[in-house]
Amino acid sequence: MPESMVEVAKVTKVYQRGRQKIEVLHGLDLDIPKGDFVALMGPSGSGKTTLLNLIGGLDQPTSGEVRVGGSRIDQLGSGELARWRAHNVGFVFQFYNLMPVLTAERNVELPLLLTKLSSAQRRKNVAVALEVVGLADRAKHKPRELSGGQEQRVAIARALVSDPQLLVCDEPTGDLDRKTADEILGLLQVLNREHGKTIVIVTHDPKAAEFARRILHLEKGQLLEQARAA
Numbered sequence: 001m002p003e004s005m006v007e008v009a010k011v012t013k014v015y016q017r018g019r020q021k022i023e024v025l026h027g028l029d030l031d032i033p034k035g036d037f038v039a040l041m042g043p044s045g046s047g048k049t050t051l052l053n054l055i056g057g058l059d060q061p062t063s064g065e066v067r068v069g070g071s072r073i074d075q076l077g078s079g080e081l082a083r084w085r086a087h088n089v090g091f092v093f094q095f096y097n098l099m100p101v102l103t104a105e106r107n108v109e110l111p112l113l114l115t116k117l118s119s120a121q122r123r124k125n126v127a128v129a130l131e132v133v134g135l136a137d138r139a140k141h142k143p144r145e146l147s148g149g150q151e152q153r154v155a156i157a158r159a160l161v162s163d164p165q166l167l168v169c170d171e172p173t174g175d176l177d178r179k180t181a182d183e184i185l186g187l188l189q190v191l192n193r194e195h196g197k198t199i200v201i202v203t204h205d206p207k208a209a210e211f212a213r214r215i216l217h218l219e220k221g222q223l224l225e226q227a228r229a230a
Helices: 048-055 078-088 104-114 119-132 148-160 178-193
Strands: 004-017 020-033 037-041 063-068 089-093 166-170 198-202 214-219 222-228
Touching: 004 048, 004 198, 020 048, 020 198, 020 222, 037 048, 037 178, 048 063, 048 166, 048 198, 078 089, 078 104, 089 148, 104 119, 104 148, 119 148, 148 166, 148 178, 166 178, 178 198
Parallel strands: 037 198, 037 214, 089 166, 166 198
Antiparallel strands: 004 020, 004 063, 214 222
8 A cells, every 4th residue: 555645534624604603524534645646626615625725734624633744734733834834735826826026936935935945055946946847947037927827837836846745736727728727737747747746636627637646526525436537
């Protein structure tokens, strides 16, 4: 059996809205081996992004256990969790969240400012990340000088720059045309197959999900059948 990267056990997530309690996840179990590429699909409100946020340490469960890379992240305090995220997870979102006044290389460097790396080592890591996503020649360009696909590549380089083993992606191609989306998804496949990154994406797009190794369906806070991608 491959070693697990993500283990979710009997996880529930309840949100309080006024006097109303809304249970989004219901005793959910999930195992994602190291080196897997998983697409989470399901209707709006099914709990996909909630589950992704728990895996990435952006939120904590109401009950149950979440282990990532062997660490019980559901037991970490907010400060510990922030430090854990900085070293262990890369995040890619639908909207690139780039700083418009900064160049591509400076945007990519931002997560490293939370580390103790020297400026020389930060520059080296940034150069490697931009090279991996095919944007070494755009390092000095600002977001307004880049296409949408290039902006998302910068965002992926930023997610990679601390060399995390896990990438979590929330609708990473939702704002892109089909051709550009397929290029970004192809890049994620390369990061999975050639660089050994474990990847979890949330998507509404069946064509995007086909790039993954596995497709998991959520409905009303529970996992349904686990389909194998083609």
